[in-house]
Amino acid sequence: MVNGAPVLFRVNPPDEFTELRGWWENRELSFRHSAGCDCWYALAGVDLNQKPGEYPLRLEGIAQNGVKASFAAQLSIGEKAYPTTKLSVPPQYVEPPKSVLARIQEEEAVKKRLFSSVTPETYWSGRFAPPVSTSVSAVFGSARTYNGLKKGQHQGLDFHAAVGTTVRATNRGVVILARNLYYEGNCVIVDHGQGFLTLYFHLSEIVVSEGDKVESGTVLGKSGNTGRVNGPHLHFAARWQGLYVDPETLLKLTLP
Ligand SMILES: [Zn+2]
Numbered sequence: 001m002v003n004g005a006p007v008l009f010r011v012n013p014p015d016e017f018t019e020l021r022g023w024w025e026n027r028e029l030s031f032r033h034s035a036g037c038d039c040w041y042a043l044a045g046v047d048l049n050q051k052p053g054e055y056p057l058r059l060e061g062i063a064q065n066g067v068k069a070s071f072a073a074q075l076s077i078g079e080k081a082y083p084t085t086k087l088s089v090p091p092q093y094v095e096p097p098k099s100v101l102a103r104i105q106e107e108e109a110v111k112k113r114l115f116s117s118v119t120p121e122t123y124w125s126g127r128f129a130p131p132v133s134t135s136v137s138a139v140f141g142s143a144r145t146y147n148g149l150k151k152g153q154h155q156g157l158d159f160h161a162a163v164g165t166t167v168r169a170t171n172r173g174v175v176i177l178a179r180n181l182y183y184e185g186n187c188v189i190v191d192h193g194q195g196f197l198t199l200y201f202h203l204s205e206i207v208v209s210e211g212d213k214v215e216s217g218t219v220l221g222k223s224g225n226t227g228r229v230n231g232p233h234l235h236f237a238a239r240w241q242g243l244y245v246d247p248e249t250l251l252k253l254t255l256p
Helices: 098-116 247-252
Strands: 006-011 017-024 027-029 032-034 039-045 053-063 068-077 084-087 136-138 143-146 150-153 157-160 166-168 173-181 185-193 196-206 219-223 233-240 243-245
Touching: 006 017, 017 039, 027 039, 039 233, 098 173, 173 196, 185 219, 233 247, 243 247
Parallel strands: 084 143
Antiparallel strands: 006 039, 017 027, 017 053, 032 039, 053 068, 136 157, 143 150, 157 233, 166 219, 173 185, 185 196, 196 219, 196 233, 233 243
C-alpha cells in the first residue's frame, strides 16, 4: 500500500461469520460476504498525502455460534513519488470572475454533500473497466501549477479523447450527479457503494440522469472539453470516503 492507492481488504475468517465490521484508520469499512471466494471484502483507499508509516486496521466479527472475534494489525504504508507538471488553462479558471463566485460556492456545497455521504451497500461487482478505450495522457497525483499561479494536485487520470468519444461506466452503480459544473464542465458521478465513487469530467454530452442505475459499460455520455481544460480529454477520478485514489491502480485490481 502507498499514498493515493485504492485498496481491497479481503478477510477469510477461521469460522463462518454472520457479521463483520472493520475500521481502517478512522474510517469504517463496509464489508460484504462473497460465497464465490467464501470471504468478506471491502474497497477502501489511502490518502494521496498520507505520510509513510504504520496505520491501524481493526476487525470485529460475530461467528455463527454467536461468539465474538476481533483482530487488529498495524499495516505499513510506503511512499510513492508523483511527478510535477505545469499547465495553461483559460484565465477565468485560475482567477474566476466575481460573477461566478456564487455559482462555484453552491457547487462546492453540492460536492461536499455528495462526497460525505457513504452508501454501505455494494453495487459494484468484479473488475473496474476503463471508461474509454484510448491511452492515458496524464497520470494521477502529479503536483500541478496552473498558468504559473494556482497550485493543485491532479486527482484523476486523464485519457486522450477527441470530442465525442463514448464514455462508459466503469462498474455497476447509481448516477448521483449528472450536470454542468464550473470547473468540471459536464460531469457525471457514479456511486458504486461501500463509499466508493467514480467521476467523469469535461464531457460534451451527458446521456444519463441523476438516479439512473448503470452497469459496467453503460454509456454515460461523450467526452469533450468543457470546464477547466487545456484541450479535449476525459478526466476520470475515483474516491473512497472523501479521499481521491489512483484510478490506474483501481483498473488493475483483481476484484471479487
Ligand atoms: Zn485530469
